[in-house]
Every structure is written in structure tokens, then in C-alpha cells.
Amino acid sequence: MTVFMDQNAPVLTIDGPSGSGKGTVSTLLARELGWHFLDSGALYRLTALCALSHGVSLDQESDVAVLAEHLDIRFDVERGSVFLEGDDVTRELRTEKTGAAASRVAAYPAVRHALLARQRAFRTAPGLVADGRDMGTVVFPDATLKIFLTASSEERARRRYEQLRDSGVGTSYDEVLSEVIARDERDSSRAASPLIPANDARLLDSTHLSVDEVIDAIRVDLQKLKLIG
Ligand SMILES: Nc1ncnc2c1ncn2[C@@H]1O[C@H](COP(=O)(O)OP(=O)(O)O)[C@@H](O)[C@H]1O
Numbered sequence: 608m609t610v611f612m613d614q615n616a617p618v619l620t621i622d623g624p625s626g627s628g629k630g631t632v633s634t635l636l637a638r639e640l641g642w643h644f645l646d647s648g649a650l651y652r653l654t655a656l657c658a659l660s661h662g663v664s665l666d667q668e669s670d671v672a673v674l675a676e677h678l679d680i681r682f683d684v685e686r687g688s689v690f691l692e693g694d695d696v697t698r699e700l701r702t703e704k705t706g707a708a709a710s711r712v713a714a715y716p717a718v719r720h721a722l723l724a725r726q727r728a729f730r731t732a733p734g735l736v737a738d739g740r741d742m743g744t745v746v747f748p749d750a751t752l753k754i755f756l757t758a759s760s761e762e763r764a765r766r767r768y769e770q771l772r773d774s775g776v777g778t779s780y781d782e783v784l785s786e787v788i789a790r791d792e793r794d795s796s797r798a799a800s801p802l803i804p805a806n807d808a809r810l811l812d813s814t815h816l817s818v819d820e821v822i823d824a825i826r827v828d829l830q831k832l833k834l835i836g
């Protein structure tokens with residue numbers, strides 16, 4: 608893979624558990640700043656989908672890592688579409704089933720290693736907003752600003768439930784809450800790059816904040832760093 612990484616480009620990392628608002632906040636901030644955007648969770652989701660479509664067992668770390676290393680993917684940023692081996696997988700990518708499978712393959716060190724260079728290659732001028740679990744701890748330890756976004760599990764499940772309901776997926780709040788708790792547990796307890804805040808991350812609890820309030824709080828930090836006026 609050819610890498611045009613720019614080690615000097617500023618990076619804003621936004622890590623946190625499922626439903627804390629990382630994706631929403633990162634996308635809006637990347638647009639406002641005119642920076643690139645890395646949805647690292649999508650890479651783990653695509654790896655899991657790739658394994659499922661090729662009949663590779665999610666229990667086989669080395670086989671899944673080979674798929675991760677050679678992922679044939681394309682992001683159509685304008686349309687918000689994602690393609691895996693030429694197929695549009697945008698809808699399938701966001702399901703809770705895919706999220707749970709992603710969380711399983713993400714526990715494998717070989718898979719994480721296989722995706723590292725691909726993630727770092729997103730760091731190009733004028734800057735990058737990176738959304739995930741280990742952006743500030745492992746992938747971009749020298750990031751310019753690190754945010755760890757949280758919210759109570761009940762609030763995160765409520766947001767996810769509403770999101771799924773609005774997109775026509777039939778499920779119950781209790782089911783979503785137990786999936787959220789199970790995924791948090793797996794992401795936080797794994798040995799490889801667990802979901803933990805970086806020592807120098809700013810913790811932001813969005814339980815009682817709107818999306819705009821979260822963005823305002825991050826803007827204050829960006830202003831202090833003179834990344835925005
Ligand atoms: N601070 C917030 N207050 C209320 N709803 C939010 C907030 N942040 C995000 N949401 C909503 O919650 C859902 C999940 O947010 P998302 O950004 O996908 O979370 P994550 O990427 O952390 O899993 C979305 O429907 C989003 O609009």
C-alpha cells in the first residue's frame with residue numbers, strides 16, 4: 608500500500624463506547640474544520656463482514672487478519688456509501704449484528720496490527736478527525752487533541768434504539784441495552800488496545816448534553832490550541 612501520511616498534520620481523536628456520539632460529533636467537526644475523517648470502527652465492521660461473506664470463521668484469528676490486511680474497500684464520502692469488494696454494504700455495515708461481529712474480530716491483536724498502517728495513512732493535511740476506541744492510545748498517541756466521549760449505558764442504548772427504530776429495524780430497548788452492555792464489556796476487557804481513555808484525554812460525559820453542546824465544548828479546546836479562530 609502506498610502511504611502519503613503526513614506526520615505533522617494535526618489530529619483530533621474522539622474515542623468512547625458505542626452510542627456516546629463519536630460518529631455524529633466527529634463527522635460534524637471534520638466538516639466544519641475541513642479535515643479528513645477516519646471512521647475506524649468501519650474498518651473492523653468491514654473485516655467482520657468480509658469474513659462472514661467468505662465463510663471464514665470469526666474464531667480464526669490468523670485467517671481474519673489476512674482478510675483485514677487485504678481489505679478491498681471504497682468510501683464514497685459524498686453519498687455516505689461504503690463498498691466491500693465492489694458491493695454496496697452501507698446498510699449491513701451499521702447493524703448491531705455487524706457491530707457485535709466487529710467487536711469480536713477487534714479483540715485479535717493480529718487483526719489490529721493488520722489495520723494499523725491503513726488507519727495512520729488517513730493522517731494527511733490539513734488535518735484528521737479520528738473516531739474509534741484506541742485512536743488516542745495506540746493509533747495516534749501524539750494526537751493534537753484527545754477526547755474521550757462517554758454517556759450512561761441507558762442513555763447510549765436509548766439513542767441506539769431510536770436510531771435503529773427510525774431506520775426501520777425492529778428491536779426492543781431492553782435488547783439494545785443488553786447488546787450495548789455486552790459490547791462495552793468485550794471492548795473494555797480485551798488485552799489488545801482496550802477501550803480506555805488516554806492519560807492525556809479530555810473526558811466528556813454527554814449523558815445530559817446535546818450534540819451541539821458537545822461540539823461547543825470541543826471547540827473551546829480547539830480554540831485554546833489555536834486550531835480554530
Ligand atoms: N449528545 C447527544 N445527545 C443526543 N443524541 C445524541 C448525542 N450524540 C449522538 N446522539 C445520537 O445518538 C445516536 C448514536 O450516535 P453515534 O454518533 O452513532 O454514536 P457512536 O458513534 O459513539 O456509536 C445517533 O442517532 C445520534 O444522533
Ligand SMILES: Nc1ccn([C@H]2C[C@H](O)[C@@H](COP(=O)(O)OP(=O)(O)O)O2)c(=O)n1
Nearest residue numbers: 625626647648649651709710713739740741
Ligand atoms: N478503533 C476501534 C474502533 C472500533 N473497534 C471495535 C469495537 C466496536 O465494538 C466495533 C464497532 O465499532 P464502531 O465504532 O463502528 O461502533 P459504534 O458506532 O460505537 O457502535 O469495532 C475497535 O476495537 N477499535
